[in-house]
Amino acid sequence: MNTKSELILDIKNLKVEYRTDDGVVNAVNGLDLEIEKGQTHGLVGETGAGKTTTALSVLDLIQSPPGIIVDGKIKLEGKNIRGLKDKDMESIRGNDVSMIFQDPMTSLNPVMTIEDQIAEVIEYHESGGYKEAIEKTHEMLTMVGLPPRRGKEYPHQFSGGMKQRVVIAMALACRPKLLIADEPTTALDVTIQAQVLTLMKNLKNQYGTSMLMITHDLGIVAEICDKVSVIYAGHIIEHGDLVDIFDNTRHPYTEGLFNSLPNLQDRKAKLIPIKGLMPDPTDLPTGCPFHPRCDYAMDICTKKYPEKRYRNDQHFVECHLYDSDNIKRGGVIKRG
Numbered sequence: 001m002n003t004k005s006e007l008i009l010d011i012k013n014l015k016v017e018y019r020t021d022d023g024v025v026n027a028v029n030g031l032d033l034e035i036e037k038g039q040t041h042g043l044v045g046e047t048g049a050g051k052t053t054t055a056l057s058v059l060d061l062i063q064s065p066p067g068i069i070v071d072g073k074i075k076l077e078g079k080n081i082r083g084l085k086d087k088d089m090e091s092i093r094g095n096d097v098s099m100i101f102q103d104p105m106t107s108l109n110p111v112m113t114i115e116d117q118i119a120e121v122i123e124y125h126e127s128g129g130y131k132e133a134i135e136k137t138h139e140m141l142t143m144v145g146l147p148p149r150r151g152k153e154y155p156h157q158f159s160g161g162m163k164q165r166v167v168i169a170m171a172l173a174c175r176p177k178l179l180i181a182d183e184p185t186t187a188l189d190v191t192i193q194a195q196v197l198t199l200m201k202n203l204k205n206q207y208g209t210s211m212l213m214i215t216h217d218l219g220i221v222a223e224i225c226d227k228v229s230v231i232y233a234g235h236i237i238e239h240g241d242l243v244d245i246f247d248n249t250r251h252p253y254t255e256g257l258f259n260s261l262p263n264l265q266d267r268k269a270k271l272i273p274i275k276g277l278m279p280d281p282t283d284l285p286t287g288c289p290f291h292p293r294c295d296y297a298m299d300i301c302t303k304k305y306p307e308k309r310y311r312n313d314q315h316f317v318e319c320h321l322y323d324s325d326n327i328k329r330g331g332v333i334k335r336g
C-alpha cells in the first residue's frame with residue numbers, strides 16, 4: 001500500500017510555540033511533513049501560517065526565548081535529529097541540511113569577498129587547502145551563472161539576484177542532502193526570480209538534491225515542485241502531488257488560494273480574495289481553524305479538528321466535508 005520511496009525528512013506532530021508577553025503564539029500545531037529523496041516539496045500558505053517556523057525547527061534555529069518546540073519528531077534519513085547536542089546539530093547544519101533565506105544578506109558577510117566566503121564553507125567540509133577551495137569556488141560560481149573573476153568583489157557590489165546566486169552556491173557548496181529555501185526569490189524582481197528558479201530546477205536535476213521550497217506563490221509551486229503541502233494556522237491542511245493539488249483540489253482553503261489568483265484566460269475577471277483574515281495565533285478558533293472563513297463550514301467544524309482523509313494513497317485533506325457522512329456529496333469542491 002505504501003509506495004513512498006525513502007524519506008529524506010520526516011516530521012511528525014510538530015508543535016512550536018512562541019511564549020511572548022502578549023500571550024502564547026501557536027505557530028505550528030501538530031504538523032506532519034514527509035519529503036521524499038530527490039523531490040522538491042512546496043510548502044505553501046499565507047503569511048503567518050508557520051512556514052519559516054517549521055523550517056527553522058528542522059535546523060534547531062528557532063529563536064529561544066520566546067520560541068520552543070513543544071512536541072514532535074523530526075527525522076533526517078530515518079535518524080532522529082530533535083534534541084541533538086549542539087555539536088551534532090552544527091554538523092547537520094553544515095553537512096546535511098542547508099537553508100537559503102529570503103534576504104541574501106542574512107547569509108553573507110559584508111566585509112568578506114564573495115570567493116573567500118564560499119571557499120570557507122568548502123574548506124570546512126573538505127580536506128584540501130585554500131587553493132583547492134578557491135578552485136572549487138570558481139566552479140560553483142560558474143555553476144550559478146556568475147563569472148569567477150567577480151569572486152574578488154564584496155557583497156555590496158552585487159545586485160540582489162546575484163547575491164542570491166552566491167547564497168545558492170554557498171548552500172550547495174557542501175552538497176547538502178536537503179536544501180531548504182525560504183522564499184528565495186521574493187526579494188527579487190520578476191525576471192531575476194525566473195532565472196533563479198530555473199537555476200534551482202537545473203541544480204536539482206543535476207545533483208538530485210531534495211528540496212523544501214517555501215513560498216506563498218502557487219506559480220512557483222507549479223514551476224518547480226513535485227509535491228505540495230498547503231499550510232494553514234500551523235497545520236498541513238492538504239497535501240498531494242501537483243495534479244492532486246491543482247486539478248483535484250479538495251480543501252476550501254486551497255480552493256481559496258487558487259481563486260485569489262488572477263485568471264489567465266480572463267484578465268479582467270476580479271480577484272476573489274479569501275474572505276476574512278488569518279486567525280490570531282494566540283487565540284486560534286476551536287475545531288478547524290479555517291471555519292470562520294469557510295463558505296462550507298458546518299456545525300462540527302466549530303467543534304472538532306478534522307482528521308486526515310485520503311483521496312488516494314498520497315493526497316490527503318483535513319476537512320470535515322470529506323467525513324464519511326458527507327462523502328456522498330463526493331468532491332464538493334471540484335476544479336477543472
Ligand SMILES: Nc1ncnc2c1ncn2[C@@H]1O[C@H](COP(=O)(O)OP(=O)(O)OP(=O)(O)O)[C@@H](O)[C@H]1O
Binds near residue numbers: 048054
Ligand atoms: N520570534 C518570534 N516571536 C514571536 N512570534 C513569532 C516569532 N517568530 C514568528 N512568530 C509568529 O509565529 C507565527 C508563524 O510565523 P512564521 O514566520 O513561521 O510564518 P510564515 O508562514 O513563515 O510567514 P511569512 O510568509 O510571513 O514568512 C506568526 O504568527 C508569527 O508572528
Ligand code: NI
Binds near residue numbers: 051052053182
Ligand atoms: Ni516566513
